Amino acid sequence: MKTVFIIRAYNEEGSIARVVDALRKNYPQYDYVVVDDGSTDATAEICRKNGYNYVSHPVNLGLEGAFRTGMMYAAENGYDAAVQFDGDGQHNPEYVAGMLALTEEGNDIVIGSRFLTEKKPHTLRMLGSRLITLAIKLTTFKRITDPTSGLRVYNRKTILRFAESTALGPEPDTVALLMRKGVKVTETQVSMNERYAGKSYFTILSSMKYMTHMFVSILLLQWFRRV
């Protein structure tokens, strides 16, 4: 399968080189594209100097916009599978082969889950994860153990869907919506690292906003959405 890693990087000057170099050196069988989401630091500069395959947004769009650029790239260059991959070093490419195998078996989306066989820790952040799992279970009757995982593999059909559609983001609510529309989603156990550098986007306020968004979207708005 022709596979491309979509690496979103927003102000990741501290980690992007390590992530991409490791991928190029150890996994040359995969293509990749870095989506520099209008970074204000040296991210784009590093990509250019090192000769990476990268796309640069003139302004910052956010996760959803960057992901769509990646999906458009994958769609236009004829890829069979796209890997949603973080530019901060949290994700391990070693698990992708297994995820691609599951894609080939006919799954549309494969999520790299930290908690399929491992237990979810009892932290505040994981409480949020649990609640989203519950909301998805209530609406789709299926269990997604790690809905917020950012390591996902999409097949060709789903790539086209994301590239063309409005209002589909790489977020749990979209996954739940697609599941309800008959898209086959499965999970496989992975482990993740601490991020190399920089800090997470999550603050108390943004987390609350995120949770509200997810809940309203999964529990209420989903019934009115068409894909």
Added chain:
Amino acid sequence: MSLVLRLILIGVSLLTLIFVLVKIRKSHFTISDTLFWLFFCLVLLVIGIFPQIPAFFAGLLGFQAPSNLVFVGIIFLLLVKMFLMSVKLSRLEDKLSRLVSRQALDEHEKAKQAEEAE
């Protein structure tokens, strides 16, 4: 309706009108966007000059005072405007996002072709 309220309505209406016209002169506004505000001015002006109109409808709908009807009417009109603007904003955001993606991908394609040509 008190004379004060009527004067306020007429005053606000004229001020808004002047403001809109200045904006049109400086081309800060497209004509279609000003239509709502001109209509809004007109409504305030008519109500201010002919308080019989809100009085009649207030009686018809059972409002305690015509001024209440005027307030409700204005709030409703603004809500509709806000809703329409919100829809428009969402559309704009989507379009902008698409444009940015498109532009970034085209730029990338160009760079690749330039590299191959070298």
